[in-house]
Amino acid sequence: MVLPADDDTRPTGGTRPTCVDRSAGFDRSARVPAALRRAVADGLIGEDRPLAAFVDVQGVRDGVAALHGAFAHVPDVLHTFAAKACALVPVLRLLADAGMGCEAASPGELRLALDAGFAPARIVLDSPAKTRAEIREALALGVALNADNLAELERVADLRPPGCASVLGLRVNPQVGGGTIGPMSTATAHSKFGVALRDPGARERVVEAFARRPWLTRLHAHVGSQGCPLPLIAEGVAALHDLAEEIDARCGRRQVTSLDLGGGLPVNFDGDTVTPTYADYVSALTAVRPAVLDGRYRLVTEFGRSLLAKNGFLAARVEYVKDAGGRRVALTHAGAQVATRTVFMPRAWPLRVSAYGPDGTPKDAPRLRQDVTGPLCFAGDVVAHDRPLPELAEGDLVVLHDAGAYCFSAPWAYNSLPRPGVYGFAFRAGGVGFVTVRPAQTLREVSQESGLAQADALLDGFTDPSRP
Incomplete structure (x- = not known):
């Protein structure tokens, strides 16, 4: 029998009947x-x-539980779901109910995230081509926002209202190289995403941008997912951590308070076995840069394909x-x-x-x-x-x-x-x-x-x- 769709449109967080799942x-x-x-x-x-x-449905919940379990020892983490992986409101609401935040990469995805019941403070907007109207809306709502480049950062500075509650960050490209699928690799030398850190003078411009803006507190990087091996992903995270330490040292204060570890895990399309696992991901980070997980920086993750595929x-x-x-x-x-x-x-x-x-x-x-x-x-x-x-x-x-x-x-x-x-x-x-x-x-x-x-x-x- 086809069961009737749940017509409960309340935001997540309320008490709901629990279904027995066999x-x-x-x-x-x-x-x-x-x-x-x-x-x-x-x-x-x-x-x-x-x-x-x-x-x-239970498979999705099990995946979320595995993700949270792998990071259980990390003091402060916001796990967000990359909405582009399955931009359907009921699926997003299921994920919100299971304890996820949401990463949106367009105004449409932001609308879906809000309609699905995610609190603005648990949404991250990462669109690489945000208009002024999109930036205004995110800042007015208190949605976290990662500027893709220094020109966008100037827009954010101009549009940021007094008392803005949004966590504001900057996306950088650590240029650590690509995986086996070129179009899915976002940390290559000529990637369209972020500020290319290894280009002449770019790193200094990023550090200076943080030094001049006390409200700029997050760093974001995305190496890629499918086709990208865990050591490459971990190398990108380590580069982000190094930059955060450099910025804090230059500013003489705790300037960077969170790291957004964009990108996800590759998925095994050859069989039913889940590999790599979220525990494997945490182990790879620990092997390369254990300090990333010590609680000094709040972490944000953006897994998508690995939760739903x-x-x-x-x-x-x-x-x-x-x-x-x-x-x-x-x-x-x-x-x-x-x-x-x-x-x-x-x-x-x-x-x-x-x-x-x-x-x-x-x-x-x-x-x-x-x-x-x-x-x-x-x-x-x-x-x-x-x-x-x-x-x-x-x-x-x-x-x-x-x-x-x-x-x-x-x-x-x-x-x-x-x-x-x-x-x-x-x-x-x-x-x-x-x-x-x-x-x-x-x-x-x-x-x-x-x-x-x-x-x-x-x-x-x-x-x-x-x-x-």
């Missing part, structure tokens, strides 16, 4: 088949709904199968519109694919090398190339694992495909229960989003007939 005895590999079978039975996925997304999956119906060039091709409804990175960078972002029958039970058939493709009208829309899978047939289902981050809330609108429904699931006394996180988009809503109300605007919408 998933603790299930490992992740068992949760997915159980949830899929029930989703098929309840009509959440099938011929009329050929694509759907699912969030493991393994706690979500996509299920898609196989619409057709055919052979082309000696290889089987399965045409499904999950392609680049939901797995954009996988389609365009398959080696960097491979997703595991599993085969299920129409009733949601795992397929038990000889394996055949197959391409699993999506519905978009371009040849490269392939989510799995030459993958050995049980032979797929029309009406079967494929599951894309580890899709809980970046796949649900940032669909690509190519071919005007409707966004899939997103459902949260939990194991209760009566079995698997579902709630709607985001309803499936209707075709009418697609048209409305594409200017339906202004359909005649280009024909007779101009007040001056002489205008082209």
